[in-house]
Amino acid sequence: MSQKKVLIIIPTYNERENIIILIPEIRKKLPDAHILVVDDSSPDGTSECVKELSKNIENIFVLDREKKQGLGRAYISGFKWALKRDYELIFEMDADFSHDPKYLPDFINAAEKADLVIGSRYISGVNVINWPMSRLLISYFGNIGARIVAGIPVKDCTSGFKCFHSKVLKSINLNKVGSSGYSFQVEMNFYVWKQGFNIVEIPIIFTDRKIGESKMSTKIVREALILLWKLRLMSIFYPGKR
Ligand SMILES: Nc1nc2c(ncn2[C@@H]2O[C@H](COP(=O)(O)OP(=O)(O)O)[C@@H](O)[C@H]2O)c(=O)[nH]1
Ligand SMILES: [Mg+2]
Structure with a gap:
């Protein structure tokens, strides 16, 4: 396996119970990876909890943000934090165990031949467990x-x-990345693709959270619908390689 310097960014809002068990699981799979938790002042004390954990486990960092502004904003500040340091591979990962740490080594392998690796639920059929039908249809x-x-x-x-x-x-x-909710992912993929980078998808099984609450809302869905049409327009003028 490659010896690239790896950072895993995890945005959190009220994920205290998940994050304390997730971090040790990630360590087992990728012992050398650093972890950055980007917390939006979770009322449940997620940030304090991770700081406590970081006293005993090295290379765990917390970026505190003042208020809840959506996962997109949290990732942008996490990316900026990462780019000031010398990380070569930078992960996005949820705190709620929907993203099983067992796949992490598969991403590292795939990253040998890809500029962006995406863990995909829809490569062959639908690999989603325990989502309500409404949520699955939206996705x-x-x-x-x-x-x-x-x-x-x-x-x-x-x-x-x-x-x-x-x-x-x-x-x-x-x-310039404007999205705050899930459309953030679509917007990022658009820029990456337009710049001519090589995107590879690897299969993952996505399991809905067992602990805590989803932050999904109708506002997020609306934002995504508007973004798709914005990107279609931008496609015409975007000075990318595609
Ligand atoms: N920092 C931060 N993290 C967020 C925010 N909204 C969601 N997250 C985190 O982003 C990840 C995905 O959110 P989640 O609610 O599980 O979305 P779902 O699985 O699509 O329902 C989780 O780790 C959340 O804690 C936010 O406003 N700020
Ligand atoms: Mg989730």
């Missing part, structure tokens, strides 16, 4: 929309389990 048709409307050739465009080479993040103007 599934949202993905078809991303392909048809925005033209992005990715089967799971809203997946939040991803691994970027740092050069990819460096090439994107992070200040």
Whole structure:
């Protein structure tokens, strides 16, 4: 396996119970990876909890943000934090065990030949466990929309389990990424694809959270629908390689 310097960014809002068990699990799979938790002042004390954990486990960091601004904003500040340091592979991962740490080594292997690796639920059929049908339909048709409307050739465009080479993040103007909810994933994929980078999807099984609450809302769905049409327009003028 490669010896690249790896950072796993995990955005959190009220994930105290999940994150304390997730961090040791990640360590077992990728012992050398650093972990950055980006917390939006969770009322349940997620940040304090991780700081406590970091006293005994090395290379665990917390980026505290003042208020809840959506996962997109949290990732942008996490990416900026990462790019100031010399990480070569930068992961996005949820705190709630929907993204099983067992897949982490598969991402590292795939990153040998890809600029962006996406953990995909929709490579063959639908690999989602325990989601209500309404949620699955939003995700599934949202993905078809991303392909048809925005033209992005990715089967799971809203997946939040991803691994970027740092050069990819460096090439994107992070200040211009406007999405705050799930459309953040679509917007990032759009820029990565337009710049001509090589995107590879690997299969994952996504399991809904057992602990804590989802932050999904209708506002997030609305934002995503508007974004798809914005990207379609941008497609015409975007000065990328595709
Ligand atoms: N920092 C931060 N993290 C968030 C925010 N919204 C969601 N998250 C985190 O992003 C990840 C995915 O969110 P989740 O609610 O599980 O989304 P779902 O699985 O799609 O329902 C989890 O780790 C959340 O704690 C936010 O506003 N700020
Ligand atoms: Mg979740």
